[in-house]
Amino acid sequence: MAVFLVRLIGPRPTFPFDMTDAEGAVMARHFAHCQALAEEGAGIAFGPVLDPSGPWGLGLIEAEDEAALDAILARDPVITEGHGFRYEKIAMPNIILRPGLASRPAADVS
Numbered sequence: 001m002a003v004f005l006v007r008l009i010g011p012r013p014t015f016p017f018d019m020t021d022a023e024g025a026v027m028a029r030h031f032a033h034c035q036a037l038a039e040e041g042a043g044i045a046f047g048p049v050l051d052p053s054g055p056w057g058l059g060l061i062e063a064e065d066e067a068a069l070d071a072i073l074a075r076d077p078v079i080t081e082g083h084g085f086r087y088e089k090i091a092m093p094n095i096i097l098r099p100g101l102a103s104r105p106a107a108d109v110s
Contacts (some may be wrong), residue, residue, distance in 0.1 A: 001062050003044065003092045004069050008057030011084030016048070016055060022083070029077035037061065042072060044097070066091070 037043030044060035063069040
C-alpha cells in the first residue's frame with residue numbers, strides 16, 4: 001500500500017468564498033464521499049486548507065498504487081459532475097501517524 005497527498009483545486013481562485021448553490025450541493029456530496037473513504041479505511045485525513053495564496057482541499061489517501069488512487073479520485077462527485085475541480089497527486093513514500101489519531105473526534109476550529 002502507498003499513501004498519497006492529494007490537493008483538490010477549486011474551479012476558480014475565489015472558490016469556496018463565492019460558491020454557487022450547485023457547487024455547494026456537489027461539495028456536500030464530496031464531503032460524504034470523503035467520509036465514506038475514511039470509514040472504509042482508505043481515507044486517512046481530509047479537510048480544507050486556508051492557504052493565503054488560495055484555498056484548496058487536502059486528502060491523505062492510502063491506495064494500492066497510483067492507478068487505484070486514480071480510481072478513487074475518479075468516483076468523487078466533484079470530478080464526476082464536472083464543475084471544474086481537479087486533483088493534484090503527490091506520493092508519500094513514508095508516513096508517521098500519531099497513535100490513536102484515527103479514533104479521535106475532529107476539533108471544531110470555527
